[in-house]
Amino acid sequence: MPRFDDADLAVDPAPQEKDSQASSSDHTISIPAHQRRDSEVVEVPASRSSISDAAQYMHNLSLSPSMREHRGSRNSFGTSLPIPRSPRPSRLSSVVTADGNRGISAAVTRDILASQVQDMSKEKVKAAKNMAFVFDIDGVLAHGNELIPEAAEALKMLNGDNELGIKIPYILLTNGGGKTEEARTEQLSEILGCPISTDQFIQSHTPMRALAEYYETVLVLGGEGFKVREVAENYGFKNVVHPKDILAWDPTISPWRNFTPEERAQARPRDFSKVKFDAILVFADSRDYATDMQLIIDLLLSENGRLLTRAKDPVSSRIPIYFSQGDLVFPTDHKGPPRMTQGAFRIGVEAMYKALTGVDLERVVYGKPELATYKYADEVLKAWMEIIHNEQRLPENIYMVGDNPASDIIGGNMYGWNTCLVRTGVFQGKEGENDPNNPANFGVFDNVLEAVKAAVRKELGQEFKFKWNDKINPVLNGESISAVE
Ligand code: G3P
Ligand code: MG
DSSP states (O other), X not given: OOOOOHHHHTOOOOOSSTTOOOOGGGTOOOOOGXXXXXXXXXXXXXXXXXXXXXXXXXXXXXXXXXXXXXXXXXXXGGGOEEEESSOOOOSSOOXXXXXXXSOHXXXXXXXXXXXXXXXXXHHHHHXXXXXXXXXXXXXXXXXXXXXXXXXXXXXXHHTTOSTTOOOOOEEEEOSOOSSOHHHHHHHHHHHHTSOOOGGGEEOTTGGGGGGGGTOSEEEEEOSSTTHHHHHHHHHTOSEEEOHXXXXXXXXXXXXXXXXXXXXXXXXXXXXXXXXXXXXXXXXXXXXXXXXXXXXHHHHHTSBXXXXXXXXXXXXXXXXXXXXXXXXXXXXXXXXSSOEEOXXXXXXXXXXXXXXXXXXXXXXXXXXXXXXXXXXXXXXXXXXXXXXXXXXXXXXXXXXXXXXXXXXXXXXXXXXXXXXXXXXXXXXXXOTTOOOSSXXXXXXXXXXXXXXXXXXHHHHHOTTOOSSOXXXXXXXXXXXXXXXXX
């Protein structure tokens, strides 16, 4: 059973009425309710306080005594994160064969054989369709662009290389982002050696598509080159501004900018003194902290989202800021400790904002372990079940396999999923250790393959075979032909 609870998470209960936003005099992040097309969006209560995380890092910054008191309220929007009502429609073919490399006739033969085997093992088939995996990517399936070798075997087995020849459902749920779902799944299919569909894929900013219902002109930051522009435009944002568009208009806006002539050529400058920004969206890790932080602070302190202005009261006229995820660190191919990521960048922004204004920055954070992200994952899983098994329902036994106790595991635990922590990423515990703060409830494993095998054995039996046998004879009740020769 889901165990997210406002009291557990120290957040105010979500307002019952969708329009119950605080007035602007409450200085809260508010969304323009009149622009919503309610049928397309679901609002999910936030699972954590929207108030700045920077406070704990601020002890050595002396704030002027005249600055206003720390405010304990939470923003009205922070108690609910809009997510799309249904998963996005795929632009790619969603049909995934059990083995992308087999010829069509071999695949058909095997599918016929597999369906005969499945007819003989109805209980196991039911159990196989009643379980599902949700995989984190970085530190579980790959490190950056490098495959974690056991992941390829685990996915091959789930794609049908098992004694039933059945697809055991799985989706990928990552806090990564910065490029389109199509581009990332194409890249992942290469890395993992099997086809990954956009229909089984959620990255940190995927649910933020819902925000296109609310905001028209947005500053979108993070990621390589201008890729986040394409992401935001695909989501339906009408007027997407990239920091480099602003640099191309006025390079002096960021004294320590990082701006090449090639980027200048791709930018879309215009007179940004005349543009009113509605929101700031951080979709991925900044590649130019100096410029991105400067522009974020400029807009947060501006009069209603207009560059070159400074608001008299920066709080009441502040435009909202959204971060696609909150991880502090993530595993990379670096040999030392995990590297800093978007959460660390956000804390930097919060600290600057507080040092400049004396007020905590209210902001909204998507991604794991936000409840909204897990609810969206349920919808994606249901839709994926329909695609692979023609059954639009949620399997009962869901296993989250993750490497980060502070995002994958805490979120999975709170959502009532089985959680498996692996030692190939952020978590570096020794044999026999679990994370002390957010222990995985199903167990800790050396790698993803071990986690998958343990979960499949639990649901389908200890003897379940992790290999398809082409020589199987269904008439002989699952015995291999060679076994009776
Ligand atoms: O920036 C953090 C992100 O790369 C983590 O990705 O797949 O571990 O959720 P993932
Ligand atoms: Mg990870």
